[in-house]
Amino acid sequence: MTTALTKIDKQYPVLYDPSGLSAVRENLGDETFDTFDLDRVKVPSGGSLVWELVDEEPSKTLEGIWIYHRLVRGYWAQSLGDGGGGNPPDCMSRDSLVGVANEVAVKLGAGGDCTTCGFAQFGSAEKGSGQACKKMRQVFFLREGNLLPTLLVVPPSSLKAAKQYLYRLANRAVPYWSVVTRLKLERTKNNDGIEFGRIVFERAGDLAPDVIERIRQYRAQIEPQLHQVSVDPGATEEAPF
Numbered sequence: 001m002t003t004a005l006t007k008i009d010k011q012y013p014v015l016y017d018p019s020g021l022s023a024v025r026e027n028l029g030d031e032t033f034d035t036f037d038l039d040r041v042k043v044p045s046g047g048s049l050v051w052e053l054v055d056e057e058p059s060k061t062l063e064g065i066w067i068y069h070r071l072v073r074g075y076w077a078q079s080l081g082d083g084g085g086g087n088p089p090d091c092m093s094r095d096s097l098v099g100v101a102n103e104v105a106v107k108l109g110a111g112g113d114c115t116t117c118g119f120a121q122f123g124s125a126e127k128g129s130g131q132a133c134k135k136m137r138q139v140f141f142l143r144e145g146n147l148l149p150t151l152l153v154v155p156p157s158s159l160k161a162a163k164q165y166l167y168r169l170a171n172r173a174v175p176y177w178s179v180v181t182r183l184k185l186e187r188t189k190n191n192d193g194i195e196f197g198r199i200v201f202e203r204a205g206d207l208a209p210d211v212i213e214r215i216r217q218y219r220a221q222i223e224p225q226l227h228q229v230s231v232d233p234g235a236t237e238e239a240p241f
Helices: 018-028 103-108 156-171 209-226
Strands: 062-075 091-093 098-101 133-142 150-154 179-189 195-206
Touching (some): 062 098, 150 156, 156 179, 156 195
Antiparallel strands (some): 062 091, 062 133, 062 179, 091 098, 133 150
């Protein structure tokens, strides 16, 4: 059973110190966030069950307030193994519905309606039964002591678990940003017997009404910039299928 959190002002100071977010806005000016501007965390490879965090000790759990999320897509004409990793996708969709392709991807037939694009169909990947154009969920977590969210890209193998978690909250009329979410990893295998980590989403605690209102204000100020973040190629460095 979840319980209301206490001492939230110490855990998430930006919610109680408006000057913190004001300083962020002043320092950034008209600039928007890019993928590599925010601290990032990704699902580890090789079936590891430990999160690797920037400037922190590895941890088996990751907790925070889920501020904002969206489904995105990314297609790389050159596979990660052949040098595509670390580069922007050749075709990208910030809503998983309409893809914007560069000249290389357009020649291959990418771009436009994602629902009918051949690269978004299962079985289109070079290996296995997955999609050549990866569907992912960008999740922005506000973690303890931070002014800005941490970016987690949920890979294809954990999309179902994320969706089920959101549905469980919705079934109880609970906004995802009104609770603290805990992330853990469970080890599983793909069809070729390769082990990888899959995310487990848990509701770790409920926020008090006054905190929820502060989160609402924080989200209103920061969402427009988060919406500009591009697709992160690092999320595809696992082999889930």
